[in-house]
Amino acid sequence: VEPNAPSVKTEVPGPNTKNLIQETSKIQSAQAVALFCDFEKSQGNYLVDADENVLLDCFQQISSLPLGYNHPDLLETCNTAAAQSAMINRPAMAMFPNRDFPALIDKTLLKVAPRGLGQVITMACGSCSNENAFKSVFFWYMKKKRGVELPPLGDPAYESCMRNQPPGAPKLSILSFEGAFHGRTLGALSTTHSKPIHKIDVPSFDWPIAPFPRLKYPLEEFERENAAEEARCLEVAEDLVEQWKTKAPVAGLIIEPVQAEGGDFHASGDYFRKLKKMTERQGIAFICDEVQTGMAVTGRWWAHEHFEMEKSPDVVTFAKKMLTGGYYFSDEIRWDIGYRVFNTWMGDPVKLHLLEKTLKVVNRDNLVEQAGKTGKHLIGGLKQLEKLHPGVANGSRGLGTFSAIDILGEGIRDKVHKQLLQKGVLAGVCGAATMRFRPCLLFTPTHADMLVDNLDQAIRDV
Amino acid sequence: VEPNAPSVKTEVPGPNTKNLIQETSKIQSAQAVALFCDFEKSQGNYLVDADENVLLDCFQQISSLPLGYNHPDLLETCNTAAAQSAMINRPAMAMFPNRDFPALIDKTLLKVAPRGLGQVITMACGSCSNENAFKSVFFWYMKKKRGVELPPLGDPAYESCMRNQPPGAPKLSILSFEGAFHGRTLGALSTTHSKPIHKIDVPSFDWPIAPFPRLKYPLEEFERENAAEEARCLEVAEDLVEQWKTKAPVAGLIIEPVQAEGGDFHASGDYFRKLKKMTERQGIAFICDEVQTGMAVTGRWWAHEHFEMEKSPDVVTFAKKMLTGGYYFSDEIRWDIGYRVFNTWMGDPVKLHLLEKTLKVVNRDNLVEQAGKTGKHLIGGLKQLEKLHPGVANGSRGLGTFSAIDILGEGIRDKVHKQLLQKGVLAGVCGAATMRFRPCLLFTPTHADMLVDNLDQAIRDV
Ligand code: FES
Numbered sequence: 001v002e003p004n005a006p007s008v009k010t011e012v013p014g015p016n017t018k019n020l021i022q023e024t025s026k027i028q029s030a031q032a033v034a035l036f037c038d039f040e041k042s043q044g045n046y047l048v049d050a051d052e053n054v055l056l057d058c059f060q061q062i063s064s065l066p067l068g069y070n071h072p073d074l075l076e077t078c079n080t081a082a083a084q085s086a087m088i089n090r091p092a093m094a095m096f097p098n099r100d101f102p103a104l105i106d107k108t109l110l111k112v113a114p115r116g117l118g119q120v121i122t123m124a125c126g127s128c129s130n131e132n133a134f135k136s137v138f139f140w141y142m143k144k145k146r147g148v149e150l151p152p153l154g155d156p157a158y159e160s161c162m163r164n165q166p167p168g169a170p171k172l173s174i175l176s177f178e179g180a181f182h183g184r185t186l187g188a189l190s191t192t193h194s195k196p197i198h199k200i201d202v203p204s205f206d207w208p209i210a211p212f213p214r215l216k217y218p219l220e221e222f223e224r225e226n227a228a229e230e231a232r233c234l235e236v237a238e239d240l241v242e243q244w245k246t247k248a249p250v251a252g253l254i255i256e257p258v259q260a261e262g263g264d265f266h267a268s269g270d271y272f273r274k275l276k277k278m279t280e281r282q283g284i285a286f287i288c289d290e291v292q293t294g295m296a297v298t299g300r301w302w303a304h305e306h307f308e309m310e311k312s313p314d315v316v317t318f319a320k321k322m323l324t325g326g327y328y329f330s331d332e333i334r335w336d337i338g339y340r341v342f343n344t345w346m347g348d349p350v351k352l353h354l355l356e357k358t359l360k361v362v363n364r365d366n367l368v369e370q371a372g373k374t375g376k377h378l379i380g381g382l383k384q385l386e387k388l389h390p391g392v393a394n395g396s397r398g399l400g401t402f403s404a405i406d407i408l409g410e411g412i413r414d415k416v417h418k419q420l421l422q423k424g425v426l427a428g429v430c431g432a433a434t435m436r437f438r439p440c441l442l443f444t445p446t447h448a449d450m451l452v453d454n455l456d457q458a459i460r461d462v
Numbered sequence: 463v464e465p466n467a468p469s470v471k472t473e474v475p476g477p478n479t480k481n482l483i484q485e486t487s488k489i490q491s492a493q494a495v496a497l498f499c500d501f502e503k504s505q506g507n508y509l510v511d512a513d514e515n516v517l518l519d520c521f522q523q524i525s526s527l528p529l530g531y532n533h534p535d536l537l538e539t540c541n542t543a544a545a546q547s548a549m550i551n552r553p554a555m556a557m558f559p560n561r562d563f564p565a566l567i568d569k570t571l572l573k574v575a576p577r578g579l580g581q582v583i584t585m586a587c588g589s590c591s592n593e594n595a596f597k598s599v600f601f602w603y604m605k606k607k608r609g610v611e612l613p614p615l616g617d618p619a620y621e622s623c624m625r626n627q628p629p630g631a632p633k634l635s636i637l638s639f640e641g642a643f644h645g646r647t648l649g650a651l652s653t654t655h656s657k658p659i660h661k662i663d664v665p666s667f668d669w670p671i672a673p674f675p676r677l678k679y680p681l682e683e684f685e686r687e688n689a690a691e692e693a694r695c696l697e698v699a700e701d702l703v704e705q706w707k708t709k710a711p712v713a714g715l716i717i718e719p720v721q722a723e724g725g726d727f728h729a730s731g732d733y734f735r736k737l738k739k740m741t742e743r744q745g746i747a748f749i750c751d752e753v754q755t756g757m758a759v760t761g762r763w764w765a766h767e768h769f770e771m772e773k774s775p776d777v778v779t780f781a782k783k784m785l786t787g788g789y790y791f792s793d794e795i796r797w798d799i800g801y802r803v804f805n806t807w808m809g810d811p812v813k814l815h816l817l818e819k820t821l822k823v824v825n826r827d828n829l830v831e832q833a834g835k836t837g838k839h840l841i842g843g844l845k846q847l848e849k850l851h852p853g854v855a856n857g858s859r860g861l862g863t864f865s866a867i868d869i870l871g872e873g874i875r876d877k878v879h880k881q882l883l884q885k886g887v888l889a890g891v892c893g894a895a896t897m898r899f900r901p902c903l904l905f906t907p908t909h910a911d912m913l914v915d916n917l918d919q920a921i922r923d924v
Contacts, residue, residue: 024564032800036560039547085532090523090526092526096509101498161663164671168658168662184594187649190626197799197801199630200623203667206627209625338491340491341646344588350812
């Protein structure tokens with residue numbers, strides 16, 4: 001059973017975490033470790049750390065657990081013959097899939113496919129989902145250009161690609177956005193622009209980067225400015241597509257429905273609808289990265305559904321709370337020649353079995369609806385905090401429970417974040433001054449109140 | 463219990479596989495599917511397919527299963543609280559590891575670390591293992607250049623890297639080899655040169671590519687030619703490092719101990735020792751990709767141990783049979799600032815639990831030794847085939863059971879491969895004319911005889 005409230009016994013992180021960090025430091029840099037955990041003792045919204053502190057977890061493993069800790073239904077799945085077989089007989093899934101593969105995809109990924117996207121492929125993490133989405137978009141772009149999926153036999157492309165040279169390895173690009181995060185392998189990293197520490201010293205593709213709107217809050221007060229900002233950003237994006245036509249044509253763009261790692265930056269439905277139209281006008285693909293925003297947390301299954309675009313994005317990538325990585329794509333994007341998108345594992349069927357059960361729980365327990373309701377309640381609470389702490393708390397924003405608030409003042413955000421942790425509430429940070437909340441789908445208005453009350457207290461303390 | 467022999471009931475692939483391919487084709491290209499499988503019914507060296515054909519599996523999910531199918535010891539692991547907790551509470555392992563993390567690494571990866579490589583980091587697949595190995599090597603190279611791990615605050619690198627531009631995103635390169643395979647995300651793919659279908663239409667880093675020796679068989683007959691070929695390849699590699707100093711300096715090279723996907727090409731210990739010396743002379747890192755060659759299959763834990771290099775490679779990457787991805791590295795390569803190599807999951811602790819048990823079984827059952835012995839027996843058998851089929855069977859080669867034979871003549875290899883499958887023996891292919899064998903560690907001389915006899919028959923049939 002889930003605890004009723006956090007309970008903190010030591011400074012957080014406590015002595016056990018500190019010892020384990022020291023031990024881990026012998027074999028690798030352990031600077032990113034926040035807490036060592038006792039997952040077997042954790043439950044639902046509550047994470048138990050190595051010092052037996054019980055923490056209300058509003059971050060949930062960087063937003064990657066849909067049903068919190070030790071969900072009893074998932075434990076059931078662990079004990080099924082199908083899941084255990086998948087665990088010890090991990091297949092090369094694109095070459096030797098298990099005979100339940102199409103049925104399993106049908107019961108899982110196809111059940112929650114974005115409107116109009118009937119094609120889907122599994123991957124193992126967000127980075128390879130995005131990298132392979134890029135590849136699919138390059139295939140599609142070149143196919144449009146030459147009319148057939150592959151060049152005729154004997155074409156110089158076959159030889160030049162082996163030397164990493166055009167025409168076989170064409171000079172094409174993916175347009176991305178300032179502040180974006182799409183992963184950290186070299187291709188994905190070339191579209192990531194959230195923090196220098198992610199990028200410094202790593203060679204990069206020279207690809208175009210457009211500004212992402214930076215809206216002012218409260219939205220009601222800045223309607224005109226915000227509309228102008230979005231119009232400016234749209235114009236620069238299209239200008240870049242035009243300018244790069246001679247240098248390295250843009251085959252597609254990748255964008256998050258909410259810029260997460262960069263600082264929880266939102267843009268309006270109007271912006272996204274217009275951006276989609278721009279891609280149609282320019283003949284480039286629209287890749288929507290739902291790695292962090294997908295799986296119901298925003299109160300809709302996919303965050304981009306909030307934008308009510310006329311046509312879905314051409315490609316939607318996912319990972320994290322979906323448990324498996326992968327991407328949906330339209331019939332138009334589909335390629336048909338084997339081994340073009342391929343790797344040994346192509347995901348992990350264990351995750352599909354866990355996803356199957358997760359979808360049943362989400363459906364049975366109305367968790368999409370709950371995320372919407374809890375989110376409204378939570379953002380209401382954060383707005384109250386703005387009134388209580390003017391000039392410190394600002395810019396409360398969110399879709400469902402996918403939410404954030406800015407804590408202004410040099411270094412104050414980090415102090416508040418730390419103070420909140422001492423009270424037994426674990427939140428995330430992103431950008432320079434933002435606290436972000438990424439609870440699991442079991443988060444209720446009661447948990448939201450607990451978060452807001454403790455945050456209020458933490459701000460007072462600091 | 464493992465069957466005694468293959469048993470084939472239908473044409474392979476049979477009607478059930480064909481139906482399932484059609485079903486799968488609705489949601490994605492299914493051209494790469496060889497067989498749908500019934501993993502729950504498979505056992506040890508024998509794969510049962512969706513048509514109930516029982517096949518002696520000498521390919522083992524693209525060389526990724528160490529203990530074959532449904533190993534009883536691994537099934538035990540599935541039922542432990544620790545593995546089940548890891549399965550349903552997948553952590554963000556570099557930020558919130560479980561309290562057993564350092565102990566688990568100690569019992570697994572450190573137990574089989576290559577000599578002198580005391581640092582190790584986990585990843586989720588071979589591609590991200592190699593991509594992050596590249597990043598680590600770039601960090602090391604830049605640190606050597608400036609004397610400190612990061613540039614001083616305010617350095618223009620911090621701003622330029624956010625725009626994908628030097629100096630923050632420096633023009634550096636990784637030297638790779640013709641015929642190499644290191645993965646298919648955009649960075650890894652820039653070092654992969656096995657087949658055009660892997661690369662065509664995908665933009666690539668313009669990085670240098672050196673020839674990998676192409677030895678002639680039998681080795682005894684071509685000693686002088688082969689030594690000259692290796693000397694030539696070494697010279698070109700060093701020339702490329704020199705030439706690229708002005709264009710995009712080589713920070714490191716990546717090489718497989720045996721070029722696998724490219725066609726099972728071997729080079730001598732002398733070649734590898736001299737290549738290592740060259741990297742030391744040039745101040746670049748030596749990354750050894752043991753994704754396919756690692757985990758005992760060659761009769762040593764790591765294939766590069768056969769080369770008796772004076773110093774270990776600077777970085778050794780792994781995945782596949784190791785169950786988890788990741789890489790070992792030297793103290794010198796180690797970086798110390800957090801979040802430089804980072805992603806949400808950083809591997810999957812379930813795989814570490816399975817690896818722990820796998821290592822116990824390998825040790826208990828003397829499977830390293832067995833791989834060596836079985837391999838000698840198998841290659842002996844393949845050499846017999848050469849005598850029986852002169853001009854058709856040629857170039858038997860291998861380390862342990864990691865072995866291959868060429869089947870000469872236009873299209874003959876593919877026919878033999880198919881015919882062998884009809885007899886109930888599943889092998890792999892690579893390069894243009896090669897059949898490769900990648901059995902699991904339970905493969906014994908008896909299995910090897912069965913493979914060789916059936917291959918003999920298949921060649922006769924074709
Ligand atoms: S790149 Fe996604 S799992 Fe390795």
